[in-house]
Each structure stands twice: as C-alpha cells, then as structure tokens.
Amino acid sequence: MSPRLVAVSNRISSVRGAPLAGGLAVALVDALREKRGLWFGWSGKTADQSTDTANVSQEGDVTLATVDLSQEDHDAYYSGFANRCLWPLFHFRLDLTGYDRAHFEAYQRVNRRFAGALSPLLRDDDLIWVHDYHLFPLGSELRRLGVTQRLGFFLHIPFPPRELLTTLPQHRSLVRSLFDYDLVGFQIEDDVKRLASYVEQDLGGTVGDGWMEAFGRRLNIRAFPVGIDTARYHDFAFSSHGQREYLRLREFLRDRDQIIGVDRLDYSKGLVRRMNAYELLLESQAAAHGRITYLQIAPISRGEVAAYQDFRRELEQHAANINGRFGQVDWVPIRYVNEAIPRRRLAGLYRASRVGLVTPMRDGMNLVAKEYVAAQDEKDPGVLVLSRFAGAAQQMRDALLVNPYDTEEVAGALEQARTMPLDERRNRHHKLMEGLLRDDVSDWRRRFLEALG
Structure with a gap:
C-alpha cells in the first residue's frame, strides 16, 4: 500500500470546488484523492482564541483537518509577519518590508500550534508536503515533537538574494528551518542558486548538485516549476x-x-x-x-x-x-x-x-x-x-x-x-x-x- 499524502497549507478550501478554484487547490486535491490523503490548514475562521485541536471532517476520499485562529494570532502571523514582512521582502520590495519582532514571535507560535494539532493525526508512513512562506518553521516544529516521517516543503513565491535576505533579523532562523525538511522545492533554478549563495557565504555550508549541507544536515533541493491543468x-x-x-x-x-x-x-x-x-x-x-x-x-x-x-x-x-x-x-x-x-x-x-x-x-x-x-x-x-x-x-x-x-x-x-x-x-x-x-x-x-x- 502506498504512503498516505498529508498536505499542509496556510488555508484549505473545498475539495469539491477545487477544479474551479484552480492553482494549488487543483494539484493538491487530485493527489489527495488518489492517495486518500489528509489536508491540514487554517479554517479561514477567527475565534476568541486559537484552537489546539484540529476539527476533522471527510469530503469523499479526502480527510480535512482545520484549526481556528484568534484575531490577534491571525493579524500578527498572517497579515503581519507573512504579508507585511516576508511577502514584500521575497518579492524584492525592501522599501515595503516591515520588521516587527512581535509579529515574528506570533509566526513561530502559530506554526508551533499547527504542528501540535497535526502531529496526533499522522501515521508512521505518511509523506508530508508543506506549502509556502507562511509555514517555513512547521518542519522544525514537527521534528521537535518527534515526527520522523518524510517532510517536503515547496515555496510558491521567489526566494530573495542574500543581500536582501540578510536584512531580515531572523534570516538565520528562517533558513535553519528549511534544513529540517528532507526535500525543498523552488519554482526556478535561479531561486535555488540564491539560497545556495546564502548557504555558502553566510553559513559556510557546502553546496552540490541537488543538495546543500549546513547545521549538520543535508538538504535535498531542486526546482519544480508549477504547471496548470x-x-x-x-x-x-x-x-x-x-x-x-x-x-x-x-x-x-x-x-x-x-x-x-x-x-x-x-x-x-x-x-x-x-x-x-x-x-x-x-x-x-x-x-x-x-x-x-x-x-x-x-x-x-x-x-x-x-x-x-x-x-x-x-x-x-x-x-x-x-x-x-x-x-x-x-x-x-x-x-x-x-x-x-x-x-x-x-x-x-x-x-x-x-x-x-x-x-x-x-x-x-x-x-x-x-x-x-x-x-x-x-x-x-x-x-x-x-x-x-x-x-x-x-x-x-x-x-x-x-x-x-x-x-x-x-x-x-x-x-x-x-x-x-x-x-x-x-x-x-x-x-x-x-x-x-x-x-x-x-x-x-x-x-x-x-x-x-
């Protein structure tokens, strides 16, 4: 029996509506149906406080698991660090990038909360595929909880040059989190080269064909350009x-x-x-x-x-x-x-x-x-x-x-x-x-x- 796929994204959508939503939803739902998989993420709802336990439901062959966020967590994690800091920085807009340590702490906290809600739902042979810039630290948080399954991460947006990346006060922590994944995918080869430059010049790491070594770990990394249906x-x-x-x-x-x-x-x-x-x-x-x-x-x-x-x-x-x-x-x-x-x-x-x-x-x-x-x-x-x-x-x-x-x-x-x-x-x-x-x-x-x- 093939491993179950566990897909993790900031927010999940309806399985039935995926063909009309397009993009990432189409790719994930087709794979999840094929492997009777689990899709985990934020429910899209805010509550009085963030939830630590996932709400699990079934849509056909796909299991959906969602958590709610408090308004405070959503504002600091999503609107704050993810979209006022990482989004402009990774799109080379240093002039629009806002650095706020409280937002970064919320970003870490929400990723920790996601990991805590996801880990009890995992099976021993799951393949876990984490998506996009909202969830860089999720792999590290899962490893901290003892998760040993294969972990992959895909970044859908560009990766910045080291000269821009190093303006982020938490740049080392962010890159360190990538090395807790087994495989990282970027959109194009230029993005892989930008991370390689940072690993060599700022971390003193080693770079080879399809892999990088730093923090005592070897990371497999490649470009996987996204297509459409x-x-x-x-x-x-x-x-x-x-x-x-x-x-x-x-x-x-x-x-x-x-x-x-x-x-x-x-x-x-x-x-x-x-x-x-x-x-x-x-x-x-x-x-x-x-x-x-x-x-x-x-x-x-x-x-x-x-x-x-x-x-x-x-x-x-x-x-x-x-x-x-x-x-x-x-x-x-x-x-x-x-x-x-x-x-x-x-x-x-x-x-x-x-x-x-x-x-x-x-x-x-x-x-x-x-x-x-x-x-x-x-x-x-x-x-x-x-x-x-x-x-x-x-x-x-x-x-x-x-x-x-x-x-x-x-x-x-x-x-x-x-x-x-x-x-x-x-x-x-x-x-x-x-x-x-x-x-x-x-x-x-x-x-x-x-x-x-």
Whole structure:
C-alpha cells in the first residue's frame, strides 16, 4: 500500500470546488484523492482564541483537518509577519518590508500550534508536503515533537538574494528551518542558486548538485516549476460558460481588440507601470484610438494591509486619469474592475482577448500567463506579453518577453502583439501549448512526490 499524502497549507478550501478554484487547490486535491490523503490548514475562521485541536471532517476520499485562529494570532502571523514582512521582502520590495519582532514571535507560535494539532493525526508512513512562506518553521516544529516521517516543503513565491535576505533579523532562523525538511522545492533554478549563495557565504555550508549541507544536515533541493491543468483549462474556454462569456464580450467589443490583465490587487504585479505602458501606446499610436481596449481585472487582496490600501487608491486614480485623457463618447480605453471572476467565465474572457498582458515586477511562477495561452483558439490565438521576471518566462520563451521596468519596451510589445500576423501567432501559440501540455500540474506534483518518496 502506498504512503498516505498529508498536505499542509496556510488555508484549505473545498475539495469539491477545487477544479474551479484552480492553482494549488487543483494539484493538491487530485493527489489527495488518489492517495486518500489528509489536508491540514487554517479554517479561514477567527475565534476568541486559537484552537489546539484540529476539527476533522471527510469530503469523499479526502480527510480535512482545520484549526481556528484568534484575531490577534491571525493579524500578527498572517497579515503581519507573512504579508507585511516576508511577502514584500521575497518579492524584492525592501522599501515595503516591515520588521516587527512581535509579529515574528506570533509566526513561530502559530506554526508551533499547527504542528501540535497535526502531529496526533499522522501515521508512521505518511509523506508530508508543506506549502509556502507562511509555514517555513512547521518542519522544525514537527521534528521537535518527534515526527520522523518524510517532510517536503515547496515555496510558491521567489526566494530573495542574500543581500536582501540578510536584512531580515531572523534570516538565520528562517533558513535553519528549511534544513529540517528532507526535500525543498523552488519554482526556478535561479531561486535555488540564491539560497545556495546564502548557504555558502553566510553559513559556510557546502553546496552540490541537488543538495546543500549546513547545521549538520543535508538538504535535498531542486526546482519544480508549477504547471496548470492545461487540457481542462482549454476545455473551460469552449464550455457553455466559457462560450457564453466569449460571445458576450465579442459582441460588446464589436471589432475592437482587447488587452486583458488578471491579477490580485498587489504591488508586485506591476499594474501601475502596465497602465503607463498602455498610456504610452495610446500616445504613440493615434490609429489605435477607438480600436483597442484594456480590461484589468484585479480582485482585492489583503485589504487590511495599509500598503495595499494605498496601492488600490493609486491604481484607481491612474485608470481614471487615462480614461479622462483619451476616452471618447463611445470608447473607454481602460475598464478596471475588482471583481473575482470564476475560472470558466475567465477562460472565455481570455479567449476573446487579442493580447494577454502579464507583467509582474517579480513573481514565483504566474499561472495567469499559462491559463491565458491554454484558453486560446489555436485557429486564431492571441499573443502573450510576459515579464521576464516571472518564473513562467523560463518556460515560455515564445511569448513576447519584456522588462516591466521599461515602459517603452512594454508599449512596443503591445503594438507588436496587436498587429502580429496570424501565421506568427499560430506558431508561437503552438510551441507554448506543447510546453504547457508536457509540463502540466500533474507532472509537477508527480515529480515532487517521487523525489520526496
């Protein structure tokens, strides 16, 4: 009998809703169903006090185990250390990084609480797979409780250079926690190299091909780029929901071309610079006026964090200024919405858009880029304009790769994408789809679990 998979993430979602949620949920649920696994994490609820015992339930073949957090723990662990400190630091935004020792103590405390609630549920032959920056210390806390099972950790966001990492007062503790895992996975090889540089130069450790040694332990580490459920997402674009959205939008656009951007409302996504590039396109291409429109979908995220509130106001004002400057009675240059759109509808919107604009300033992977390509009609596909600083750029060389800091380059790529001949669009799309089908989410999951087991 194969080992049971235990997946741990900051928050868990419905097993039944995973195909519509996409991303990590799809990858985990398929594996958990296959191995009759356990999914552990925060319930998404706050209580008067954090709970030490997991609430266990069953959804089909998958066991769900959740804990509640107090508002104080949630604010300090999640909104505080994870998202005011680690998130901006790991996205190279030192100017937005806040260091607060009380937040770090809460981060440690919540990870300790997670470990205490999870350990009684474990079996001797479990494979434990921990996900993302919220849970760096979980492996150490489990080892402290005597857990000896195979432990894997996957970081979904970028890993910073040592010059930035060492600004974190707790940098040594954070990296030390990685060495309690048996296997660590990063999105791209550059992230592995950044950790290797820190291990060699700051810890005096040893680095080899696929392993590192420090703190008296050897850590296996590799890049495992995350994919998407490519075939399923392509089908979404042509499903009844996707087709209805496609036809509705094409009727609304009439003969206009649409640029689409879909991102959480986050400063790492480069949304203001993206609007600057679109504004420059309108300045330099008068013939595009009334012929092209830009739809930016940006669901609100972490609205309680001050940096996100400020960013939202800046973006709204910027979109209004561009519309006021260039808009016409029958043409609005930018349509900016904060609505979260279900994946099946979104696939239809992607299919109706001539250009997919994905220009984060820094991103671990970016699955929107892959979903946009997967949703296209191969007979008349759109063109992806992609930041070279997204992890996806390592695999998607046939997109138009741009430097998101170079406004003129992005504006030029938008015009190139908008006017690209059909044969070139088909050729680029065919090559991109080959890669997406080969390196899909099931392949990512299989490779990581084989390496861990």
